[in-house]
Amino acid sequence: MLTKEKKVQIVSALSEDFSKATLITFIDFTGLNVASMAKLRSTIKSVYPGHSKVKVARNKLLELALKNAGYSTEELGNILEGPTAVVYVIDEDPVKVLKALSDFRKEHKGKPAVKGAYFEGTLIDPDKVEEYAKLPSREELYAMLLARMQSPISGLVYTLGGVLRKLLYALKAIEEKKS
Incomplete structure (x- = not known):
């Protein structure tokens, strides 16, 4: 018994983490053995070492930690019933963690079940969690945006280069004609 x-230490540590979290996913770990749970922890930790974590705590302690971190727990409904663990990420891209969790669930026959999540402060249902896991990560979005921004510039450079080339060819032709 704790x-x-x-209990105060657990709530304090979770509150501190939750206040900085960009994602808090509630999962039902029923059906996962100790080895699978350890694999889940290492999978999530490897996404952002020190910033992405899996914690198991009593539902009441999770509720207190969420309240202390500024989350509304009334909207949680039955999410904090039964065996509950939280997968969360602090100050990093939440989509990468959702992708890792989704991949883990595929490997383990849909376990652990997702109950819901706070995604950047907004409570989302399990279906939305799966949808968000399919989105490109922040780095991928930046790369796509950069490619789109570079495309017109590259086209302009190519066009201007062609105009200069034509001018040089015309000047060369005039020079050859005069000589």
Whole structure:
């Protein structure tokens, strides 16, 4: 049994993490054995070492930590019922963590079940969690945006280069004609 001091420490640590989290996903880990749970932890940790985590805590402690971090727990409904773990990421791209969780679930026959998530402060349902996992990551979006921005510039450079080439050919032809 946890002592009161230990519970206070757990709530304090979770509150601090949740206040900086861009994603807090609630999962039902029923059906996962210890080895699978350890693999889930290492998979999530490897996405952003030190910033992405999996924690198991009593539902009441999770609820207190969420309240302390500024989240509204009334909207959670039955999310904090039964065995619950949280997968969260602090100050990083949440989509990468959702992708890692989604891939893990595919490998383990849909386990753990997703109950819902706070995605950048907004509560989303399990279906939305799966949709968000299919989105490109922040880095991929930046690369796509940069490619789109470079495309017109590259076209302009190519066009201007062609105009200059034609001018040089015309000058060369005039020079050859005069000589």
